[in-house]
Amino acid sequence: MIREPKSIVIVGAGQAGGWAAKTLRAEGYGGTITLLGDEPHPPYERPPLSKAVLAGEAEPRNTYLFEDDLFDSLDFLCGESATRIQRQQNIVQCASGRELTYDRLLLATGGRARPVAVQGLDAADILLLRTLEDAAAIKSRFEAAATVALIGGGWIGLEVAATARKAGLEVHLFELADCLCGRAAPPLLSDYLLDLHTRRGIDLHLSTVIKSAEKLSDGRYRLMVDSQAPFEVDAIVAGVGLIPNDRLARDAGLVVDNGIVTDALGVTSDPAIFAAGDVANSLRPASGQRVRYESWENAQNQGIAVAKAMLGQAPEPYDTPWFWSDQHDANIQIVGTPDQSMTCTVRGEPASDSFSAFYLRDGSIRAAVSVNQPRDLTVAKRLIAQAIPVTADELADPLVPLKKLLKKTPN
Numbered sequence: 565m566i567r568e569p570k571s572i573v574i575v576g577a578g579q580a581g582g583w584a585a586k587t588l589r590a591e592g593y594g595g596t597i598t599l600l601g602d603e604p605h606p607p608y609e610r611p612p613l614s615k616a617v618l619a620g621e622a623e624p625r626n627t628y629l630f631e632d633d634l635f636d637s638l639d640f641l642c643g644e645s646a647t648r649i650q651r652q653q654n655i656v657q658c659a660s661g662r663e664l665t666y667d668r669l670l671l672a673t674g675g676r677a678r679p680v681a682v683q684g685l686d687a688a689d690i691l692l693l694r695t696l697e698d699a700a701a702i703k704s705r706f707e708a709a710a711t712v713a714l715i716g717g718g719w720i721g722l723e724v725a726a727t728a729r730k731a732g733l734e735v736h737l738f739e740l741a742d743c744l745c746g747r748a749a750p751p752l753l754s755d756y757l758l759d760l761h762t763r764r765g766i767d768l769h770l771s772t773v774i775k776s777a778e779k780l781s782d783g784r785y786r787l788m789v790d791s792q793a794p795f796e797v798d799a800i801v802a803g804v805g806l807i808p809n810d811r812l813a814r815d816a817g818l819v820v821d822n823g824i825v826t827d828a829l830g831v832t833s834d835p836a837i838f839a840a841g842d843v844a845n846s847l848r849p850a851s852g853q854r855v856r857y858e859s860w861e862n863a864q865n866q867g868i869a870v871a872k873a874m875l876g877q878a879p880e881p882y883d884t885p886w887f888w889s890d891q892h893d894a895n896i897q898i899v900g901t902p903d904q905s906m907t908c909t910v911r912g913e914p915a916s917d918s919f920s921a922f923y924l925r926d927g928s929i930r931a932a933v934s935v936n937q938p939r940d941l942t943v944a945k946r947l948i949a950q951a952i953p954v955t956a957d958e959l960a961d962p963l964v965p966l967k968k969l970l971k972k973t974p975n
């Protein structure tokens with residue numbers, strides 16, 4: 565057991581940083597906790613930004629993660645930015661000139677939306693979505709718009725497209741790759757998304773790049789795309805991925821490679837410094853690989869696990885990632901990471917907007933996808949965790965209750 569640290573500094577008051585602070589107190593840690601975040605808000609959840617907040621169905625306050633009383637038990641520096649880590653002295657320097665001394669430091673700095681350059685436009689013409697302020701800016705542009713363009717057919721682009729469509733806007737979506745969500749979705753889901761968005765009236769253009777654009781005198785934009793008539797739109801939003809906020813770590817000489825590199829406990833190349841959430845490229849014990857996940861559940865679980873690790877406790881493993889997305893009336897969930905080494909079995913019919921797909925290797929489920937079948941996914945999580953042997957036939961047969969499979973003997 566390591567000696568309990570006297571002071572813990574957490575840089576980044578988001579999903580991971582917020583949960584780490586909460587967990588430290590929940591675990592009875594009695595030392596000083598300083599949580600600093602450069603946004604003008606307490607920790608909040610980002611998933612509603614492309615969904616309920618953008619649709620005007622939830623207020624920014626509804627996204628806040630914790631009740632105010634959590635902040636009575638720690639030093640919360642709201643709107644404060646960490647600018648430098650002096651590792652020799654265990655000090656974090658802040659933009660305000662403040663210096664914070666730490667025994668343990670957690671970097672939970674997340675990432676920022678990757679900008680897109682289009683010839684003929686300024687950066688400010690292409691709206692990005694990461695913060696509450698970004699969501700408010702897009703919402704207000706959408707309220708005055710009839711037609712919008714989305715650049716990027718990943719999760720955020722598709723969610724924003726669906727929300728815009730629900731508000732009655734005409735939506736053109738341009739994706740460089742030849743499929744949607746190609747980085748994260750298996751082909752079956754990618755094909756389903758193409759069909760879903762097409763059926764819901766989104767004008768989708770795969771393998772397409774906006775070559776150049778022109779700002780018109782009425783504030784609209786004309787977009788030039790190869791071998792097609794130009795598109796005229798009122799607003800442009802891009803969702804093309806995330807850049808990890810790893811500059812502090814890089815400048816401090818920590819090992820950085822697609823985010824801050826950590827071991828399975830979240831420890832960076834400096835044993836006093838930890839990293840969690842979207843910024844952390846962490847070792848996953850089951851696969852023996854480093855992965856940087858960008859998901860709500862991973863940020864929360866890593867925040868909790870790293871808090872425990874900072875106190876010298878052994879955290880629970882968090883190896884099987886889970887992710888969800890809401891688009892139109894489809895609730896999409898993925899557990900595990902489907903890949904080409906697995907065979908896919910489908911239960912239900914994708915065209916009915918209600919189905920599950922199971923990904924098997926060596927006689928057990930390794931990953932699963934569900935669309936409007938959350939209960940299937942809940943059972944799949946347990947079948948994966950317990951390594952229960954299953955066959956493709958019983959998974960595909962809607963007359964075989966999935967729950968019954970949990971009674972089989974694990975491998």
Ligand SMILES: Cc1cc2nc3c(=O)[nH]c(=O)nc-3n(C[C@H](O)[C@H](O)[C@H](O)COP(=O)(O)OP(=O)(O)OC[C@H]3O[C@@H](n4cnc5c(N)ncnc54)[C@H](O)[C@@H]3O)c2cc1C
Pocket residue numbers: 575576577578579580581600601602603609610611612613614644645646647672673674675693694695720809812840841842843857858859860861863886887888889890
């Ligand atoms: C629009 C949108 C929709 C999403 N939808 C889903 C979804 O449906 N499902 C899902 O699983 N995931 C979703 N996600 C992803 C999920 O929200 C993120 O994975 C999660 O927020 C990551 O948490 P984090 O704490 O690592 O980073 P963040 O939440 O980004 O928090 C990091 C914080 O650190 C601050 N910071 C950075 N540098 C400094 C510094 N030097 N000093 C002080 N503060 C600093 C940042 O400003 C930020 O406030 C969505 C994300 C977005 C943007």
